[in-house]
Amino acid sequence: MSFSSSYERFFDIPIGPQHPALKEPILLRLIVEGEHVVAADVDVSYTHRGVERAMQERNYIQNIYLAERICGICNVAHTLCYCQNIEGLYDVEIPSRALYIRVLVEELARIHSHLLWLGVAAHEIGFDTLFMYIWRDRERVMDLIEEITGNRVTSAINTIGGVRRDIKPETCDRCLKAMDYLEERIKYYKKVCEIDPTVIARCAGVGILKPKDAIRLCAVGPTLRASNIKNDVRADDPYAVHDEVPFNVIVYDTNDTLARVLVRIDEMLESINMVRYCIEHMPSGPVRVRLKLSPPVGEHLSRVEAPRGELIHYVKSNGTEKPERYKVRTPTFGNIPALCEMLTSKGDYVVNIADVPIAFASIDPCLSCTARVVMLDREKEKLWVGSLDRLRRWRGWG
Amino acid sequence: MGITMWSRLRSPWLLHFNTGGCNGCDIEVLAALTPRYDLERFGCLLKGSPRHADVMVVTGPVTRQVRDRLIRVYEQMPEPKFVVAVGACACSGGVFRGCYNVYPGLDAVLPVDAYIPGCPPKPEAIINGVAALLAKLGGKL
Numbered sequence: 200m201s202f203s204s205s206y207e208r209f210f211d212i213p214i215g216p217q218h219p220a221l222k223e224p225i226l227l228r229l230i231v232e233g234e235h236v237v238a239a240d241v242d243v244s245y246t247h248r249g250v251e252r253a254m255q256e257r258n259y260i261q262n263i264y265l266a267e268r269i270c271g272i273c274n275v276a277h278t279l280c281y282c283q284n285i286e287g288l289y290d291v292e293i294p295s296r297a298l299y300i301r302v303l304v305e306e307l308a309r310i311h312s313h314l315l316w317l318g319v320a321a322h323e324i325g326f327d328t329l330f331m332y333i334w335r336d337r338e339r340v341m342d343l344i345e346e347i348t349g350n351r352v353t354s355a356i357n358t359i360g361g362v363r364r365d366i367k368p369e370t371c372d373r374c375l376k377a378m379d380y381l382e383e384r385i386k387y388y389k390k391v392c393e394i395d396p397t398v399i400a401r402c403a404g405v406g407i408l409k410p411k412d413a414i415r416l417c418a419v420g421p422t423l424r425a426s427n428i429k430n431d432v433r434a435d436d437p438y439a440v441h442d443e444v445p446f447n448v449i450v451y452d453t454n455d456t457l458a459r460v461l462v463r464i465d466e467m468l469e470s471i472n473m474v475r476y477c478i479e480h481m482p483s484g485p486v487r488v489r490l491k492l493s494p495p496v497g498e499h500l501s502r503v504e505a506p507r508g509e510l511i512h513y514v515k516s517n518g519t520e521k522p523e524r525y526k527v528r529t530p531t532f533g534n535i536p537a538l539c540e541m542l543t544s545k546g547d548y549v550v551n552i553a554d555v556p557i558a559f560a561s562i563d564p565c566l567s568c569t570a571r572v573v574m575l576d577r578e579k580e581k582l583w584v585g586s587l588d589r590l591r592r593w594r595g596w597g
Numbered sequence: 598m599g600i601t602m603w604s605r606l607r608s609p610w611l612l613h614f615n616t617g618g619c620n621g622c623d624i625e626v627l628a629a630l631t632p633r634y635d636l637e638r639f640g641c642l643l644k645g646s647p648r649h650a651d652v653m654v655v656t657g658p659v660t661r662q663v664r665d666r667l668i669r670v671y672e673q674m675p676e677p678k679f680v681v682a683v684g685a686c687a688c689s690g691g692v693f694r695g696c697y698n699v700y701p702g703l704d705a706v707l708p709v710d711a712y713i714p715g716c717p718p719k720p721e722a723i724i725n726g727v728a729a730l731l732a733k734l735g736g737k738l
């Protein structure tokens with residue numbers, strides 16, 4: 200048996216659906232030539248639960264809690280998007296205080312999500328000390344979310360017509376104090392990520408996504424902003440009170456994983472200022488208007504900037520207490536084609552197998568968010584899952 | 598108590614398997630392992646390979662697509678092995694009960710030794726569940 204010195208053979212490496220580097224079930228297929236990844240394909244079907252169908256079976260109030268459980272990490276963004284959508288059908292004015300509380304909780308959830316991601320990213324590059332430090336500080340945000348909403352993770356604060364709980368003055372004081380602490384810690388983490396040789400060696404130049412590819416492949420959120428494209432739903436199409444709360448859209452121009460780390464850190468600092476602004480400028484008044492259970496006939500689309508990017512919900516109502524059609528388009532699904540681009544070696548740009556975990560983590564994958572297609576052929580009694588490639592070449596059923 | 602049992606009770610290694618959950622339980626399982634709650638003081642360690650693990654921690658509703666892989670991973674674990682269902686979805690299907698692609702609870706697929714309810718359960722509840730499992734093992738074996 201002889202071995203060739205130049206790699207002539209391609210190997211197919213399947214990773215997942217259960218793998219130490221993955222927190223969620225996903226099948227990542229890598230075609231490698233030696234150490235270099237030359238092609239990547241992703242199968243995200245393992246978390247398909249049939250949420251859109253289930254939404255048609257439940258009424259509008261039950262659906263808030265179902266929408267919340269599309270994704271546990273960006274649950275605030277999902278309920279916010281859902282509630283805005285249904286309120287759009289009624290065409291009502293939501294009390295200003297409720298909108299401020301929504302933005303406050305949304306930004307707290309963004310801080311929690313980005314800290315969580317930063318910790319996981321540190322873990323992926325083998326920097327477990329940083330992971331533990333970040334998750335310790337993240338508990339401060341979780342405490343605040345628990346105090347404001349009553350639950351650590353699934354907050355259930357947004358409801359159709361406003362929010363379920365008012366915020367107490369003493370909670371606001373504790374919130375401001377925690378923001379001071381977090382600002383100091385996050386600035387420290389920013390310094391660590393900018394100067395630490397471990398972070399730079401593992402992140403700089405890894406997972407390149409050029410601006411023109413980012414636009415072509417419809418990347419969203421921090422992944423897009425790290426490719427130097429200024430795009431944020433909060434600024435472009437302000438919802439709730441984002442037109443009143445000042446903030447900067449963060450962009451970086453190095454297009455790599457390090458840029459995605461820094462975009463998220465700077466976004467947390469912006470979120471801290473937004474939380475402060477919301478607390479200082481929160482108007483008094485009611486926090487909820489009561490609405491009828493069945494919205495009028497119509498359809499509505501709503502967009503929200505979730506921590507992972509642009510989240511789109513669409514509803515079609517037929518006047519009954521259950522939606523006729525509900526569609527969710529989640530940010531991670533939009534980022535999957537961009538991910539495959541990042542994981543493919545081209546010309547001078549080389550992706551090593553060891554770079555795959557951090558490049559994969561850099562889009563902040565949240566697969567439970569991600570939409571999938573399952574096809575059922577009733578005549579042949581066959582069930583299969585549509586791949587991205589198959590969907591691209593769609594010619595109809597079968 | 599033999600030395601095998603003694604060491605088994607003092608260092609149960611965990612394998613975390615997300616069967617299609619919303620990540621809410623996953624981040625609480627991870628939070629339980631990080632400094633504030635520190636599940637590692639019971640000797641628990643999160644392992645990547647099923648061949649090294651004693652306890653499988655399952656989060657999320659079991660989807661039809663993931664079922665075969667779940668059973669295969671379970672079969673790869675050495676005996677004796679234990680399964681903990683974390684969260685309402687793993688216990689009973691939770692809000693997804695009745696969805697066409699979801700089994701009504703983990704026990705429809707695998708034998709379950711401990712159930713930790715909650716949506717998601719707090720890290721304290723997860724620690725309590727693991728401690729209860731260890732106590733059960735100490736009495737049973």
